Amino acid sequence: MRIKGKQSIVFANAPIITETSSVVGEKEGNGPLGEYFDLIEMDSMFGEKCWEAAESKLQQLAVEVALKKYNHNDRLPRYFIGGDLLGQLIATSYGIEDFSVPVIGVYGACSTIGEALLIGALFVDGGYADCVMAITSSHFASAEKEFRFPLGYGSQRPPAAAWTVTGSGTMIICSEGKVSKDAEAETVTGGDDCTDEGSIGSTDRRKIRITSATPGKILDYGVKDSLNMGACMAPAAADTIAVHLQDMEREAGYYDKIITGDLGIYGSDMLIELLKERGYDISKQHIDCGVLIYDADTQDTHAGGSGCGCSAVTFAGYIMSKLKTGEWKRILFVPTGALLSTISFNEGNTIPSIAHAVAIESIE
Amino acid sequence: MRIKGKQSIVFANAPIITETSSVVGEKEGNGPLGEYFDLIEMDSMFGEKCWEAAESKLQQLAVEVALKKYNHNDRLPRYFIGGDLLGQLIATSYGIEDFSVPVIGVYGACSTIGEALLIGALFVDGGYADCVMAITSSHFASAEKEFRFPLGYGSQRPPAAAWTVTGSGTMIICSEGKVSKDAEAETVTGGDDCTDEGSIGSTDRRKIRITSATPGKILDYGVKDSLNMGACMAPAAADTIAVHLQDMEREAGYYDKIITGDLGIYGSDMLIELLKERGYDISKQHIDCGVLIYDADTQDTHAGGSGCGCSAVTFAGYIMSKLKTGEWKRILFVPTGALLSTISFNEGNTIPSIAHAVAIESIE
Numbered sequence: 001m002r003i004k005g006k007q008s009i010v011f012a013n014a015p016i017i018t019e020t021s022s023v024v025g026e027k028e029g030n031g032p033l034g035e036y037f038d039l040i041e042m043d044s045m046f047g048e049k050c051w052e053a054a055e056s057k058l059q060q061l062a063v064e065v066a067l068k069k070y071n072h073n074d075r076l077p078r079y080f081i082g083g084d085l086l087g088q089l090i091a092t093s094y095g096i097e098d099f100s101v102p103v104i105g106v107y108g109a110c111s112t113i114g115e116a117l118l119i120g121a122l123f124v125d126g127g128y129a130d131c132v133m134a135i136t137s138s139h140f141a142s143a144e145k146e147f148r149f150p151l152g153y154g155s156q157r158p159p160a161a162a163w164t165v166t167g168s169g170t171m172i173i174c175s176e177g178k179v180s181k182d183a184e185a186e187t188v189t190g191g192d193d194c195t196d197e198g199s200i201g202s203t204d205r206r207k208i209r210i211t212s213a214t215p216g217k218i219l220d221y222g223v224k225d226s227l228n229m230g231a232c233m234a235p236a237a238a239d240t241i242a243v244h245l246q247d248m249e250r251e252a253g254y255y256d257k258i259i260t261g262d263l264g265i266y267g268s269d270m271l272i273e274l275l276k277e278r279g280y281d282i283s284k285q286h287i288d289c290g291v292l293i294y295d296a297d298t299q300d301t302h303a304g305g306s307g308c309g310c311s312a313v314t315f316a317g318y319i320m321s322k323l324k325t326g327e328w329k330r331i332l333f334v335p336t337g338a339l340l341s342t343i344s345f346n347e348g349n350t351i352p353s354i355a356h357a358v359a360i361e362s363i364e
Numbered sequence: 365m366r367i368k369g370k371q372s373i374v375f376a377n378a379p380i381i382t383e384t385s386s387v388v389g390e391k392e393g394n395g396p397l398g399e400y401f402d403l404i405e406m407d408s409m410f411g412e413k414c415w416e417a418a419e420s421k422l423q424q425l426a427v428e429v430a431l432k433k434y435n436h437n438d439r440l441p442r443y444f445i446g447g448d449l450l451g452q453l454i455a456t457s458y459g460i461e462d463f464s465v466p467v468i469g470v471y472g473a474c475s476t477i478g479e480a481l482l483i484g485a486l487f488v489d490g491g492y493a494d495c496v497m498a499i500t501s502s503h504f505a506s507a508e509k510e511f512r513f514p515l516g517y518g519s520q521r522p523p524a525a526a527w528t529v530t531g532s533g534t535m536i537i538c539s540e541g542k543v544s545k546d547a548e549a550e551t552v553t554g555g556d557d558c559t560d561e562g563s564i565g566s567t568d569r570r571k572i573r574i575t576s577a578t579p580g581k582i583l584d585y586g587v588k589d590s591l592n593m594g595a596c597m598a599p600a601a602a603d604t605i606a607v608h609l610q611d612m613e614r615e616a617g618y619y620d621k622i623i624t625g626d627l628g629i630y631g632s633d634m635l636i637e638l639l640k641e642r643g644y645d646i647s648k649q650h651i652d653c654g655v656l657i658y659d660a661d662t663q664d665t666h667a668g669g670s671g672c673g674c675s676a677v678t679f680a681g682y683i684m685s686k687l688k689t690g691e692w693k694r695i696l697f698v699p700t701g702a703l704l705s706t707i708s709f710n711e712g713n714t715i716p717s718i719a720h721a722v723a724i725e726s727i728e
Contacts, residue, residue, distance in 0.1 A: 087452065088705035090707065106468070107471050126489070343416055343450070
């Protein structure tokens with residue numbers, strides 16, 4: 001049975017995340033997770049002439065790094081599933097157009113990587129593809145320009161504001177059959193150029209599997225402050241987590257970690273409180289990518305990191321490494337998104353939000 | 365086998381489109397397809413105060429009309445899969461947030477309904493949902509404001525320009541099991557309030573099934589003219605159609621109609637030529653929603669209709685009626701999208717494009 005409870009999905013074939021890649025900017029490289037990222041680029045323009053093109057380049061680099069790790073005789077994933085924060089997903093369109101792979105464009109603001117993982121798992125679990133790639137990105141400067149003010153204005157930021165992560169993360173999702181076939185081919189040919197220790201199917205014995213997911217509802221508690229997105233998104237995260245645990249008939253303790261996207265310091269506190277009201281205490285399990293990625297005391301990032309790239313690179317780098325070693329065996333990954341636009345903000349609208357949950361297990 | 369050829373998918377369980385809905389503005393109501401739409405709203409503001417809110421209201425109305433047709437004791441589809449042309453999909457977020465159904469946000473510019481149908485079919489065919497709804501919309505005035513000029517400027521339009529359709533279309537996609545169960549429940553209770561002649565499972569014997577699909581690649585031929593989107597999108601449509609026919613080992617004649625989204629008059633001519641170069645003559649089968657929806661001679665719409673709503677309402681109204689009567693038994697529905705944004709246009713970028721193909725059959 002692939003339908004579970006009110007709104008959850010069970011992946012009977014548990015697709016495998018074989019490779020991930022993360023490319024970030026200087027600030028993220030200097031943060032507490034710096035050592036976990038594949039590539040740290042010191043030029044915030046990424047060699048391009050405008051911020052949007054820089055974000056496209058960032059995404060292109062992340063895909064290239066992933067394909068290099070994955071490389072088996074130039075075979076490409078069957079589909080790309082990706083999106084970003086910029087209007088009409090232009091960072092993605094320009095970033096991945098040259099790879100000539102069919103594209104499924106997805107959008108859930110900063111929850112986009114959760115949605116892309118979920119849809120990617122559907123394709124692979126259902127047998128509609130043997131291998132797909134989930135992709136997303138954000139860039140501090142393109143996001144500031146899109147949603148707030150051009151950087152040149154030097155606007156001050158309130159304490160609840162988040163700092164958009166400059167980063168792009170990807171995940172390659174494969175079927176069991178594809179992984180076995182690739183491993184076999186490697187044995188026959190004596191392996192390929194991919195001798196990276198992190199490469200699954202060669203040296204690692206643990207498989208990182210997507211086992212279930214809960215697509216989230218749009219929730220709108222009437223918050224209008226785009227500089228306090230943690231408050232906008234905490235209700236959506238709480239609802240998705242509570243529904244997931246109910247649907248799957250699990251306690252919070254089933255998971256080693258319950259990892260939200262970018263609620264930040266204040267939003268994380270709200271999440272714990274909101275879930276207590278619904279009978280779940282996740283205070284022991286909960287961590288937040290936005291809180292993890294910067295050192296708020298020394299990096300002046302206020303409430304924490306945000307943006308599509310925040311949870312994507314934290315997953316691709318830090319979380320994946322914990323799953324690979326088996327230090328964490330079961331996690332619930334819950335990227336969160338604030339569904340605002342420049343226009344909706346200027347028209348004085350509330351900020352609806354959404355969160356998608358994806359359960360991932362490290363199995364020997 | 366659910367994987368077919370280079371990039372196509374076969375839906376072994378052939379999900380059923382049980383209901384569709386279409387809500388349009390006055391101009392579309394006065395056009396050649398006017399009689400096929402469910403609701404024609406004469407107030408272009410839809411009772412709201414700004415164009416973006418008008419588009420959200422339009423989408424909300426379309427969902428309400430669909431749910432009224434579908435109504436079986438207030439059961440709702442398990443997931444909504446939707447998107448629109450506005451930055452960060454705000455028409456969709458505000459339009460459907462009140463229904464409290466989990467949302468998968470998708471974006472492919474004017475190809476969005478093709479992507480939503482494809483993802484919806486994945487959910488249902490794979491057993492991840494018994495029923496989902498695909499939704500999209502566009503509004504002439506919100507699109508002009510977003511991509512070109514505020515209407516008040518009274519800017520002149522060149523002959524190759526398209527007219528964004530004010531309209532929202534939805535499709536309810538159900539599994540065979542769900543349709544049988546609903547039909548049984550109706551027999552037991554003596555039917556529900558839904559006595560509409562178009563309602564499947566009550567009076568109609570033909571089932572409208574999604575049988576295969578081909579997600580498209582992003583193509584970029586370097587065209588920069590956002591007022592000639594037919595030229596931007598024709599290469600993507602040609603590529604997706606050619607790959608689909610190759611993958612499925614079919615001739616163009618397999619389909620009664622091959623229906624593109626919004627290539628318009630000039631883009632349609634280009635499509636025929638591009639496919640001839642690849643060895644396919646689709647001139648007998650091809651029609652285009654953008655050409656069908658307006659009378660260019662009397663409605664001053666230049667190249668034809670465009671926007672996410674164009675192919676969505678043409679499908680929900682006109683195409684669905686042809687499939688229901690069995691006049692068309694097999695169609696290839698190929699919504700087309702130009703992946704530009706205000707920013708990319710102002711920065712002088714090219715306009716990449718995409719097209720997704722969905723094969724739909726009317727089976728007795």
